[in-house]
Amino acid sequence: MPELLSAQDLSCYFRLAGPWGRGPVLKAVDGVSFALTPGETLGLVGESGCGKSTLGRLALALTPPTRGRIVFAGEDLARVSRHRLKELRRQVQIIFQDPYSSLNPRMTVSQILEEPFVIHNLGRRLERRAWVTELLAEVGLTADVAGRYPHEFSGGQRQRLGIARALALKPRLIVADEPVSALDVSIQAQILNLLAELQQRHGLTYLFISHDLGVISQISNRVAVMYVGRLLEMAERSVLAAARLHPYTEALLAAVPRPTPERTFNPPALKGEPPSPVNVPAGCPFHPRCPEAQLPLCRESVPPLRKIAPDHRVACHFR
Amino acid sequence: MANNLAVKPDASPLLSVCDLTVNFAAARGRVTAVAGVSFDLAPGETLGLVGESGCGKTVTALSILRLLQSPPAEVTGVIRFQREDLTRCPETRMRQIRGNRIAMVFQEPMTALNPVLTIGEQVAEALRLHRGMSHPEAWIEAAAALTRVGFPDAPHRLSQYPHQLSGGLRQRALMAMALACDPELLIADEPTTALDVTIQAQILALLARLKAELGLAVLFITHNLGIVAQTADRVAVMYAGLMVEQAPTPEIFRHPGHPYTVGLLNSVPRLDFRRPAGEILSAIKGHLPAEPPPGCLFRDRCPLAHDRCREEPPWVEVSPGHLVRCWNYA
Numbered sequence: 001m002p003e004l005l006s007a008q009d010l011s012c013y014f015r016l017a018g019p020w021g022r023g024p025v026l027k028a029v030d031g032v033s034f035a036l037t038p039g040e041t042l043g044l045v046g047e048s049g050c051g052k053s054t055l056g057r058l059a060l061a062l063t064p065p066t067r068g069r070i071v072f073a074g075e076d077l078a079r080v081s082r083h084r085l086k087e088l089r090r091q092v093q094i095i096f097q098d099p100y101s102s103l104n105p106r107m108t109v110s111q112i113l114e115e116p117f118v119i120h121n122l123g124r125r126l127e128r129r130a131w132v133t134e135l136l137a138e139v140g141l142t143a144d145v146a147g148r149y150p151h152e153f154s155g156g157q158r159q160r161l162g163i164a165r166a167l168a169l170k171p172r173l174i175v176a177d178e179p180v181s182a183l184d185v186s187i188q189a190q191i192l193n194l195l196a197e198l199q200q201r202h203g204l205t206y207l208f209i210s211h212d213l214g215v216i217s218q219i220s221n222r223v224a225v226m227y228v229g230r231l232l233e234m235a236e237r238s239v240l241a242a243a244r245l246h247p248y249t250e251a252l253l254a255a256v257p258r259p260t261p262e263r264t265f266n267p268p269a270l271k272g273e274p275p276s277p278v279n280v281p282a283g284c285p286f287h288p289r290c291p292e293a294q295l296p297l298c299r300e301s302v303p304p305l306r307k308i309a310p311d312h313r314v315a316c317h318f319r
Numbered sequence: 320m321a322n323n324l325a326v327k328p329d330a331s332p333l334l335s336v337c338d339l340t341v342n343f344a345a346a347r348g349r350v351t352a353v354a355g356v357s358f359d360l361a362p363g364e365t366l367g368l369v370g371e372s373g374c375g376k377t378v379t380a381l382s383i384l385r386l387l388q389s390p391p392a393e394v395t396g397v398i399r400f401q402r403e404d405l406t407r408c409p410e411t412r413m414r415q416i417r418g419n420r421i422a423m424v425f426q427e428p429m430t431a432l433n434p435v436l437t438i439g440e441q442v443a444e445a446l447r448l449h450r451g452m453s454h455p456e457a458w459i460e461a462a463a464a465l466t467r468v469g470f471p472d473a474p475h476r477l478s479q480y481p482h483q484l485s486g487g488l489r490q491r492a493l494m495a496m497a498l499a500c501d502p503e504l505l506i507a508d509e510p511t512t513a514l515d516v517t518i519q520a521q522i523l524a525l526l527a528r529l530k531a532e533l534g535l536a537v538l539f540i541t542h543n544l545g546i547v548a549q550t551a552d553r554v555a556v557m558y559a560g561l562m563v564e565q566a567p568t569p570e571i572f573r574h575p576g577h578p579y580t581v582g583l584l585n586s587v588p589r590l591d592f593r594r595p596a597g598e599i600l601s602a603i604k605g606h607l608p609a610e611p612p613p614g615c616l617f618r619d620r621c622p623l624a625h626d627r628c629r630e631e632p633p634w635v636e637v638s639p640g641h642l643v644r645c646w647n648y649a
Contacts, residue, residue: 027320041596047515099591154606184371185542189586189602196597211515216543218588225576254588255520261569265549267520273485274515 003071004173005059005092006035006203010068012054016278019302024278028054030229031068032304038172041199041206043220045213045252047274051229052209056175059207060092061085072173090120093166097178099158103150108148109136109161116168139194156187163194165204175207180215192218213256222311225249228277228285236311243309246316248286284316292318332359332399333536334504336384339396341378341387351611352378354560355396359490362503365530365537367568369544369583375560376540377397380506383538384423385413400504419449422497426509428489432481438465438492439477442499449500464495469525475625487518491525498529519558523550530576544587547574556580559607559616576643578621579603615646621649 016023028051028116036042046052057063058070061077062069070077080088096102103112114134117123123131133143139160150158159179166174176195178189196219198204210216216223223240225248227231233246245253256268272289275281281288287298297317305315325574341353353375360366368376381387385405398405400421405413417542425431433441442464443457452460458477463475468491481489490510497505507526511519523546530537539550547554547568554571556564556579564577576582582603605620612618621628627646635648 047517157608185544185583185586186371186603187606189588189600190604192588193599193602194600199597212588213516214588214590217592217594218600219597223592231518235478237592237596245442253590255516257520257523257543258550258590259544259548259572259584259587261548261572265523267524270517273487294622 002074003035004036004038004073005207006033006071007055007058008033008069008071010055010058010070011066012051012058012063013066022202026278027229027280027302028277029058029065030280032226032229032231033068033291034209034224034231034234036173037207038205039199039203040221041208041219043216043223044207044209044226044227045211045223045229047211048276049228049274050226051277052211052226053177055226056094056177056207056209059173059175060062060094061089067239071181086120090169091172093168093169093174095159095176095179097160097181099155099162099182103158104161105150108146108147109148109150110160112150113146113168120169122169135168138198139164139165153182154187156190159183159187159191160194163198164190167198170202173205173207175209177209178211179208181210181212188215197221205272213252225252228275228280230242230285230314230315231313232286234305234313239309239312243312244319246286246314246319247290247292251291294318325457331402333362333364333397333401333495334360334538335397336379337397337399339379339382339394341375341382341397342393344391344393349393351560356557356560356562358555358562358565360504360538362536362537363530363534365539365551366551367547367554368538368540368557369542369547369554370557371542371583371607373559374557376557377508379557380508380538380540383506384417384421385410386417408504415449418445418497418502419500421504421506422502423502423506423508424490424493424497424510426512428493428513429481431493434481434490437478437480438484442477442492442496445496446497448577457506459497461495464499465492468493468495468498468529469521469634486514486648488519490514490518490522494522494525498533498535501533502535504536504538506538506540509542510539511546512541512543519546525551544584556583559593559611561616561644563644564642565619566638570638570641572636574641576637576641576648577617577645578623579617582620582622 010029012029014026014028016026032055044052054063058065064078070093095259110132113135114128117128132146136143139161139238180191196318197208208219220237222236224231227248251270257265270289283299283301284303289292303315303317305313307313337351337357339356343350343352350529356379370376373580383398387394394406439458439461442461446452446457446460462474462477470491511522516523516554529535541547551568553567555562558579564580585601586603603620608619615632618624618628632646633649634644636643638643
């Protein structure tokens, strides 16, 4: 199947401001390659500051890459004309984490949901109104909320509005950046169900970004594990259940406290904390915390993301 | 309600909260944040207080320490800490208890620490106030307290400011502050919610070690059912200011009684890659009502609701120590 979105050796660096002008370089995303096939959900998981949101922004061409290519439906997003980019953006939309700050408090629901049509110059006024009603029904809201303002809604309802806005232009790809992290568990379950239903109905492709492994395992067909700007592992969900994984992935999975008291919770203590993306360790970025690291190999050479099985790629010298 | 909730009937409770009600005087009338909550906590026991945002967990914790400003808060009920009623004792007495015998760890390790004081000054402050130590004595003891909570290179980091520390280290500093005076009760309000999973695992392991070493009783407030399953001896579930269920931890996960607890447990996505992707979760329908209905507060969202639920449900003991506030068991 042709790829919908692919990243090839994608990097994004930011030059920080120092006390005397130019500061150090922050490597938010560093040499990442992946591909999304239509209709699938790729779960992107990692701890805070690992670059997962930057990767999401790169996929939307909201941030230009420093190096490498991001290709959507055969077109390199960094090389297309501005006019073409605007057209392509109809096919790629985003759902944000915070349903409070991602909706303009001075706009009504119908203004918020009409805006994508206005920007892309689609439909006449009456048509747009009808589309807004359809969108509201799509996300489980009634048409009578169209005149209300965002503050009149609960967090879960606001996230439904954010999803409706992302669906407005009938996109093919949705980047969902921590879409349920700000919600309570019972509301989170409703939103996850909605996202799964919408995917079925419209054949959507998701790049689903989350720090929560439970949520990732709920929705993803494939999972990519990110650590200080690099992908350490990419695997089909069946592989994650069965195969030996990257030591970092194993540690992440073990660190999640599960709602089963019978299971004794005794995660292998991962020492220390993730390194700063300004000062990435040489060699494998995980080696200072890795229980299996063997010096000097892990300190001296960066393990590439290698294919070790048809549906499994790992960046580790010992897998 | 009868206060018969202690798990160990032989041990007299360390903390006994009876019929705690907290109202806030708001512009549009009174808002009830906590409505008649009762529970006991035995010495050395960990009680997990679970519920979604706005259910009154934090307000319950703050009223135990009398940290709610009154007005607007109106607190009624009895809070006994080792037989002393904390709602009635004078503020001078409260100051001897707060931070000394009952300590608290807050959720946001950045906002809970004072940004203009060093870590050492903040940990030493409790020791000077409650233990009467001199500045140099308290400084040395602060280093020891930080070392106990696994703070690397503590003596040299006493003079660092909160912004120089990572989230995990800030949370350790807060734990050191809370535990410096060797309290009997620790109230932990979502202590790991702001942290990454691997750091959260470190803090939970630390808490488990300290509990075992110090014989600490813990009131652990969280929305994360996984954390509760792994840390608490007993669980109390709150919904819309009301306590709806209390049970020993294994019991509540094996036989959840209240339909809300059942719904909450079913809403948590299980970390299991053997299931198919995008499986539908059996979620609780609707959302928290703005105006609480009369009778059972969960009625509008409950799959088992019937006519009787228009009246306030009674507490029913479904098995020893397992109490459910629901008509389906009456």
